[in-house]
Amino acid sequence: MTLVQQQPPSAAQMHWLCASMALVIVPHLTRLPLWAGISFALLALWRLGIAHGHITRPARWLRVFLVLAILPAVYLSQGTLFGRSAGLTLLTALAGMKLLETRCPRDAYVVTLLGFFLVITHFLYQQNIAIGLYMLLVVVLITATLMTIHGHGMSLTPIRRLRYAGILVLQAFPIALLLFLLFPRLPGPLWGLPKDAYSAVTGLGETMSPGSVSRLGLSNAVAFRVEFEGPPPPTAAQYWRGPVLWNTDGRTWTGGTRGPTHRLSQGNGDGNGIHYTVTLEPHHQRWLFALDLPVSTPHGSVINEDFQLFKRKQIRRRLRYRAHSRLDQRPRNISTLSAARALALPNGAHPASRALAQRWRQESDTEQAYIQRVLAHFRQQPFYYTLRPPRLAGDTVDEFMFSSRRGFCEHYAAAFTVFMRAAGIPARIVTGYQGGEYNPVGEYLIVRQRDAHAWVELWQADQGWIRVDPTAAVSPSRIELGMDATIPQALGPPLLGLADNAAARELWRNFRQSWDALNNGWNQWVLGYGMERQRQLLARIHIDSRELTDIAIALIVSITLSLGLLALWLWRRRAPSDPVLRLYGRFCHKLKRRHIVRGPTEGPLDYCQRLVREHPRFATEVTEISRLYMDLRYGSKQVDIGLLRRAVKAFRP
Amino acid sequence: MQEPLPGTRLYILPTGNGLLFAMALLVMLLGAINYDSGLGYLFTFLLTGLALVTILHTHRNLTGVQLRTADAAPVFAGEPAIFQLCLDNHTDQPRQDIRIRIQTRPAPVHSSRSAPISLDAGLRNIELPLPTHRRGWLRLKQPRLSSTFPLGLFRAWTQPSMEPTYLVYPPPHGSLALPSPRGGAGSERRGESGGDEDFSGFREHQRGDSPRQIHWKAVAREQGMPVKLFSGAQPRELDLCWEDVPLADSEQRLAQLCRWILEAEKQGYSYRLKLPDSQSVAGNGNAHQHACLKMLALYPASDES
Numbered sequence: 001m002t003l004v005q006q007q008p009p010s011a012a013q014m015h016w017l018c019a020s021m022a023l024v025i026v027p028h029l030t031r032l033p034l035w036a037g038i039s040f041a042l043l044a045l046w047r048l049g050i051a052h053g054h055i056t057r058p059a060r061w062l063r064v065f066l067v068l069a070i071l072p073a074v075y076l077s078q079g080t081l082f083g084r085s086a087g088l089t090l091l092t093a094l095a096g097m098k099l100l101e102t103r104c105p106r107d108a109y110v111v112t113l114l115g116f117f118l119v120i121t122h123f124l125y126q127q128n129i130a131i132g133l134y135m136l137l138v139v140v141l142i143t144a145t146l147m148t149i150h151g152h153g154m155s156l157t158p159i160r161r162l163r164y165a166g167i168l169v170l171q172a173f174p175i176a177l178l179l180f181l182l183f184p185r186l187p188g189p190l191w192g193l194p195k196d197a198y199s200a201v202t203g204l205g206e207t208m209s210p211g212s213v214s215r216l217g218l219s220n221a222v223a224f225r226v227e228f229e230g231p232p233p234p235t236a237a238q239y240w241r242g243p244v245l246w247n248t249d250g251r252t253w254t255g256g257t258r259g260p261t262h263r264l265s266q267g268n269g270d271g272n273g274i275h276y277t278v279t280l281e282p283h284h285q286r287w288l289f290a291l292d293l294p295v296s297t298p299h300g301s302v303i304n305e306d307f308q309l310f311k312r313k314q315i316r317r318r319l320r321y322r323a324h325s326r327l328d329q330r331p332r333n334i335s336t337l338s339a340a341r342a343l344a345l346p347n348g349a350h351p352a353s354r355a356l357a358q359r360w361r362q363e364s365d366t367e368q369a370y371i372q373r374v375l376a377h378f379r380q381q382p383f384y385y386t387l388r389p390p391r392l393a394g395d396t397v398d399e400f401m402f403s404s405r406r407g408f409c410e411h412y413a414a415a416f417t418v419f420m421r422a423a424g425i426p427a428r429i430v431t432g433y434q435g436g437e438y439n440p441v442g443e444y445l446i447v448r449q450r451d452a453h454a455w456v457e458l459w460q461a462d463q464g465w466i467r468v469d470p471t472a473a474v475s476p477s478r479i480e481l482g483m484d485a486t487i488p489q490a491l492g493p494p495l496l497g498l499a500d501n502a503a504a505r506e507l508w509r510n511f512r513q514s515w516d517a518l519n520n521g522w523n524q525w526v527l528g529y530g531m532e533r534q535r536q537l538l539a540r541i542h543i544d545s546r547e548l549t550d551i552a553i554a555l556i557v558s559i560t561l562s563l564g565l566l567a568l569w570l571w572r573r574r575a576p577s578d579p580v581l582r583l584y585g586r587f588c589h590k591l592k593r594r595h596i597v598r599g600p601t602e603g604p605l606d607y608c609q610r611l612v613r614e615h616p617r618f619a620t621e622v623t624e625i626s627r628l629y630m631d632l633r634y635g636s637k638q639v640d641i642g643l644l645r646r647a648v649k650a651f652r653p
Numbered sequence: 654m655q656e657p658l659p660g661t662r663l664y665i666l667p668t669g670n671g672l673l674f675a676m677a678l679l680v681m682l683l684g685a686i687n688y689d690s691g692l693g694y695l696f697t698f699l700l701t702g703l704a705l706v707t708i709l710h711t712h713r714n715l716t717g718v719q720l721r722t723a724d725a726a727p728v729f730a731g732e733p734a735i736f737q738l739c740l741d742n743h744t745d746q747p748r749q750d751i752r753i754r755i756q757t758r759p760a761p762v763h764s765s766r767s768a769p770i771s772l773d774a775g776l777r778n779i780e781l782p783l784p785t786h787r788r789g790w791l792r793l794k795q796p797r798l799s800s801t802f803p804l805g806l807f808r809a810w811t812q813p814s815m816e817p818t819y820l821v822y823p824p825p826h827g828s829l830a831l832p833s834p835r836g837g838a839g840s841e842r843r844g845e846s847g848g849d850e851d852f853s854g855f856r857e858h859q860r861g862d863s864p865r866q867i868h869w870k871a872v873a874r875e876q877g878m879p880v881k882l883f884s885g886a887q888p889r890e891l892d893l894c895w896e897d898v899p900l901a902d903s904e905q906r907l908a909q910l911c912r913w914i915l916e917a918e919k920q921g922y923s924y925r926l927k928l929p930d931s932q933s934v935a936g937n938g939n940a941h942q943h944a945c946l947k948m949l950a951l952y953p954a955s956d957e958s
Contacts, residue, residue: 109670109805113677116700120681123692132692139696143703143804150805155749155771164803168710172702179698186686317689527691559705567709578774581743603721634776 009108009149014051016145017108018044021099024118024138025092031125033077036089043096058100067097088121108149115142127527129519140165174562182538182555184548185531203283204242204452208431209252210392210400214408217387219449222281223433224289225520226445229275235435236479237327239292239455239467240447242432244306246341250349251396253414253429256341273326279524280319286310289432289447291325292467298323305338306428307331318528331457332464334426342426342459350397350418357422367425371458371468374419378412378473381405385412385475409478412470413454426459430467434479442517579641580632587625587648594653604630621651663811665712671806674704704806711807714800717743718751718772720813725783727820727943727950729911733782734819738796740770740777748772749802755781755817756794788823788907788950792816822946827909831916832897834889890935891917891924893945907949914949918942928952 009017022044029037049055058066070093071081078086095114102108119135119142143165144158156164203223205212224240232238245253273295280288288301288309297303298321301311311319334342345354357374364370384406392399397418400411407415413429420427434453436445457465472479525533535545543550588598596615598607608626612619628644667675678701685693719741725734736755742748750769757763765781785791796817799810868879893913898906910926917924918937925935926945930953933945 106670109673113673116677117681120684120690120693120696123690123696124684124688127690127692132695135692135696139699139703146804147802150750150801168703168706168803169699171706172699175702175705176695176699179701180695183694183698526695529691530689563705563709566706570709570713578743578745 008103009051009105011048011051013108013149014048014102016148017099017102017111018048020138020141020145021095021111021115021118023141024115024135025095027122027131027134028088028092028118031085032089032092035073035077036092040092040096043100047100047102063097063101066100070094070097084121084124091118091121105149109146112142112146112149115145129522132526136169140169143168171566174566175559178555178558178562180529181534182551182558184545184551185529185534203285203449204431204433206243206285207252207254208245208410208414208429208454210389210396210407210411210414213410213431213452213454214387214389216449216452217408221449222516223283223447223449223451224278224280225523226279226436226447227277227443228445229277232438232445233274233291233327238435238445239430239453240289240433240436241292241294241307241430242287242289243430244308244457245429245431246338247344248346248349248414248417250346273324275322275324277320277322279520279528280315280321282315282317282319284314284316286312286314288315288319288321288323290323291327292430292432293325293327293329293331294323295326295329296324305333317530318523320524320528320532330464330466334459334465339426339459342428343421343424345418345421350395350422352395352398353401353415353418354422356401357419360419361423367423367460370423371420371425374416375468375470375473378416378470383407383412383474385409385471385478409471410454412474413456416456416468416470420456420458428457428465430455430457434469437513439513439517439520441513442520444517444520446516446520578633580629580644583641583644583648584625584629584633587629587651590648590651591653596653604633615653618651618653621647625651663712663715663809665708665807665809668801668805668808671704674700674806678704703804707804708807710803711800711809713746714748714802715751715798715809715811717746718748718798719743720753720796720798720815724817725819727822727946728785729822730785730788730824732785734785734791734821736765736781736783736817736819738779738781740772740779740798742772742774742776745774747774749800751798751800751802753779753781754797754799755783756797757783758792758794761786785821788821789954790818790951791821792818820947820950822950823904823907823911825908825912825915827898827900827905827912829898829909829913831913831920831922832891832893834891834922889922891922892927893917893924894927895929896927903952903954907952911946911949914942914945 022041025032025037025040046055046058050057070090074086074089074093075081078089080086081090091114095111095118098107098111098114102111116139119138122131122135140162144161147156147161147165203221204216226232243255246256247254274291276291278289288298288311290298290309293307294303294309297309301309301321303309309323360373361370364373382405385408386406387408389407389411390404392404396411397415400407401415417427417429431452431454433447433451434455435451436447438445453471455467455469455471457467460466469479531545538545538551541554543554545551584604591598591611596611602610604626608622611622615622625644625647628639628647631639632641632644678697681693681697681700684690685697721739721741722737725736728734738753738755740751740753749771751772752769753767755765763784763786765783767779767781770777770779783793793816795812795814797810797812799808801808871879891913893910895906895910898909900906900909914924914926918941921937923935923937924945926933926948928948931948933941933948936944
């Protein structure tokens with residue numbers, strides 16, 4: 001309605017708007033199709049050109065055309081109009097168009113709202129500390145922009161506007177924290193997530209073939225972190241049990257145990273053993289990892305015959321579970337059916353290896369002697385443990401055993417299993433992780449993808465399934481000291497030339513560990529704060545997280561309280577700082593005690609006249625004080641404030 | 654703490670933009686829940702906190718600001734009335750973007766809003782114009798002080814308990830010449846004086862004669878340019894009578910009377926206004942003119958119109 005609001009945003013206001021939109025979109029550029037980024041930049045530049053009077057506004061037909069072109073463009077480049085990346089592209093294109101069309105403060109306001117939306121969209125892709133801090137700055141900038149486009153605080157300098165916005169965000173933080181901790185967390189998605197919600201992650205697969213584990217060897221991505229409730233076991237004993245593989249077609253190993261899954265009674269977990277909590281990064285599989293051998297099932301999970309732990313659904317988000325394992329226990333169950341499976345080899349595969357195995361078995365007196373002979377073969381012959389094994393084209397096991405002799409753990413495990421089965425010893429492959437890096441800063445173990453490992457379990461009638469790790473025969477340091485010691489380049493400082501400097505490596509290692517400890521805290525408390533953590537936290541302050549009324553009361557009370565505290569702080573020092581005003585206030589207060597109250601809009605002159613009329617007995621004093629006050633406050637005359645002070649002090653109504 | 658605005662309440666409600674913001678927050682929250690995004694939750698709640706915090710800031714921006722005297726000098730209908738307002742900031746906290754709105758009470762409603770006013774400690778004078786259309790007393794609603802500072806999500810407003818009124822004179826219109834002056838009671842007659850009272854004859858036009866005294870009808874008949882001569886008393890007196898205005902519409906009569914009053918004042922006559930129900934004393938000067946114009950302004954409107 002008012003003239004003020006209809007004014008188009010000034011050039012300065014458009015600068016703020018364009019800058020904050022550009023900064024919120026920049027981190028998205030790698031995810032956006034090229035055309036979206038470029039057209040956003042062009043639209044923003046166009047609008048800036050208009051603001052400076054260099055270019056004219058686009059014609060109506062052109063604007064209509066551009067808006068109509070958005071949907072087909074998104075569909076053509078993304079193949080869909082739904083889902084995360086199509087939605088992001090759409091939002092970016094709309095923000096660009098709205099920016100170009102900005103003609104009044106309301107338009108500019110809608111653009112800033114789109115900006116806030118775009119801030120949130122970043123967290124559907126990545127949620128690390130860096131993007132969090134960056135977006136915090138962007139939020140401050142958009143808030144300052146919001147002040148700017150309303151024409152608010154245009155009397156403030158840009159710096160002071162930014163400062164004011166920063167203070168607002170800072171003051172909003174306690175409330176954000178309360179809402180974050182107390183707002184009831186819901187499980188799972190509200191509606192079906194679009195297909196592209198989960199991008200591919202590196203991690204251990206359901207199957208194993210040559211190269212499937214070694215491809216993880218260079219990945220520093222965290223698989224899971226473990227906090228031990230006691231001293232951590234030695235590295236050589238840290239076998240993290242994952243999928244157990246029985247079947248092979250000669251090249252690829254697959255699982256196969258679908259048998260009834262069940263829970264292990266907590267009774268198995270008597271006081272002995274190792275208790276620990278695992279924080280598992282989402283790997284979009286159902287299984288959990290546990291220290292070999294788990295003796296009880298974590299909350300909400302089941303275990304199968306192979307002592308592999310499972311959740312009912314795929315793990316889509318970071319999962320925290322407490323587990324219990326015993327290093328001295330072995331699986332002791334085998335059925336006739338699974339015994340047969342543990343001996344099966346595909347017909348006609350690995351003829352050379354099978355012949356050698358059978359010859360060696362005949363030459364060995366006992367199974368033990370045979371096993372030792374095979375391991376000795378790995379140890380004594382020129383076998384190499386390498387992250388970059390040559391590609392195996394023909395019969396994978398025969399070629400590895402007799403010609404390439406270079407392999408990663410999956411090659412050794414597969415070959416060893418074939419040798420065992422060929423000799424009539426039931427064997428299966430266990431995949432998982434081995435070792436990890438202990439972080440003394442956060443006192444937890446980090447297990448990374450490069451710690452992925454495969455080993456073998458053999459059935460011994462008297463001992464059950466015993467673990468044999470053929471990789472240990474080839475590269476004992478891999479098992480004793482972990483990957484870091486074996487292939488140190490993997491985690492060296494990124495600067496060339498420093499990789500061999502011991503001091504630099506040590507420094508780098510400390511930095512990396514501190515950084516990971518920070519990330520772990522972030523993961524645990526910011527990203528991993530869900531229903532379970534909320535339940536624990538609320539239980540500590542005696543609130544049942546299932547009682548929504550209790551939570552609502554807690555939320556309302558705490559937020560009101562924090563707003564109240566903020567109000568107290570904001571309203572501090574509200575007494576007038578002007579001594580003249582304060583003296584006059586004291587004068588009015590003295591009269592008020594005599595029940596002579598100054599009217600709400602009564603000016604000092606009106607008040608004085610009324611006082612003189614109604615209370616002539618102190619007319620002189622009132623007139624004197626009022627005159628001094630008005631001269632001091634409104635007049636240009638130089639009056640000594642001491643006169644007013646003395647007059648007010650002496651005033652006794 | 655000094656009472657900032659004794660007796661007046663401060664209200665605060667979300668603006669349209671604020672409601673839009675709340676809806677956006679809801680959508681963000683749904684997104685955060687659906688994608689189970691911890692940072693999504695955190696930032697949605699941060700923006701929620703931001704909105705809540707601005708309630709206090711918006712409120713604080715207006716408390717302790719007083720509006721004083723809102724009066725306008727009388728104007729003629731059709732001219733804008735200029736209101737003199739004064740904002741008084743009792744604290745040393747600077748205020749941003751306060752808007753004042755004044756509004757006439759009876760229909761048709763006219764309102765006037767100020768541009769955003771920023772205010773350091775102390776006083777600030779503001780002038781706000783309002784269009785006028787009808788003569789008489791016009792009352793304003795309580796002026797409204799409002800502010801949406803800092804983010805425009807909430808609007809705080811207060812209406813100080815004052816009801817400013819202003820007087821609107823009728824518009825000075827009409828083409829009729831001033832009525833003839835009459836001789837003052839007991840004054841001696843002076844022949845061929847330059848006075849304006851009683852007609853005494855014609856003479857030829859001389860330089861310096863008032864065009865009002867030219868006998869235009871004779872000019873039209875091409876009989877030279879005779880000038881009407883009057884003999885009158887000093888001081889010259891005029892009776893401005895309702896009955897002397899040969900117009901049917903009473904508003905037009907008032908407009909004509911209004912113009913006559915201005916005319917008479919300018920020419921230094923001592924004039925007397927006679928309305929059907931009242932009359933003024935004869936007189937001259939600003940106060941007298943105002944009294945007469947006020948009589949016109951407040952003359953009861955005719956029922957048939």
